[in-house]
């Protein structure tokens with residue numbers, strides 16, 4: 031019976047013997063309490079090293095009372111479970127030292143079993159709050175944080191890890207206590223594997239960080255959004271790298287510039303008392319960003335801002351034309367925006383050209399940022415950058431514990 035219970039509880043320590051199982055109410059919760067003894071045979075004294083029996087056949091190590099410890103186990107059938115271990119104490123007659131038997135269920139001087147620790151570590155990989163983990167494992171938040179902090183040592187050392195040939199870089203909003211609210215993230219552009227996360231994205235910090243890595247010469251492509259600082263980074267740190275600007279960001283940047291200009295122009299029109307034009311542009315701005323190849327040229331119909339009896343029936347193209355006629359400047363910009371899409375982005379010209387040639391994009395890192403956002407939201411933010419970094423590494427399966 032003893033062995034069956036042990037098997038069910040996944041206790042492998044042979045020196046543990048279960049003597050009693052009962053229910054108790056602990057902290058207002060019904061709890062399974064398992065009582066067990068732990069008294070392994072001691073071959074020698076850990077202090078002086080003498081054997082259990084001396085040369086005259088007399089015992090050198092004698093049993094000397096028991097010590098009761100409570101260890102938290104993983105819940106069993108949704109009931110919190112603890113194990114009371116009566117640990118044998120020993121005394122060495124030769125050197126009069128005392129010690130207590132240790133079970134393999136739990137770390138020395140710790141009351142949380144390994145099972146629970148591994149459960150906490152497993153849950154830390156998920157996007158959930160520390161409070162939830164603490165609740166699920168029936169431990170305190172402090173315990174969860176302690177385990178999380180203990181995992182920091184498992185983070186691969188950035189200075190020895192080699193950089194990939196395609197390096198994606200991006201930034202994400204970290205947390206409020208940092209002066210520079212954006213943090214830096216980089217990943218392998220081909221596999222999507224996370225490389226590292228840094229609290230700051232300032233150029234000098236990044237330069238310093240990457241300069242220490244001997245494999246920086248490996249980097250052939252630096253995939254980035256339109257942050258000019260990374261352009262500098264390539265020149266200084268990655269002499270062999272070409273900058274590739276993410277296509278999505280090119281379009282995004284372009285759209286944003288156009289929208290900014292449209293808003294500016296609309297405000298100007300509003301001030302010059304042409305309120306009607308202002309509202310028409312405001313209501314129909316989407317048509318201005320519409321892909322030109324998709325605009326209808328044949329179907330005549332009535333439009334919300336150009337109702338039929340007052341205005342003639344118009345095609346979509348004609349309607350857009352009317353909108354643009356309110357502002358010659360906007361019309362000109364519209365032409366630029368759609369025809370010479372990349373004008374005004376000459377600063378990034380090289381990177382943009384590369385974006386058309388090489389198949390790398392920032393998509394994978396954007397996905398990572400979304401995950402980080404979710405993690406931050408479910409955790410109600412992070413106080414410590416290091417804890418967040420550890421969890422992001424955990425989430426990306428980059429911390430392997432035993």
Ligand SMILES: [Zn+2]
Pocket residue numbers: 075076077078079080122123124125126127
């Ligand atoms: Zn001894």
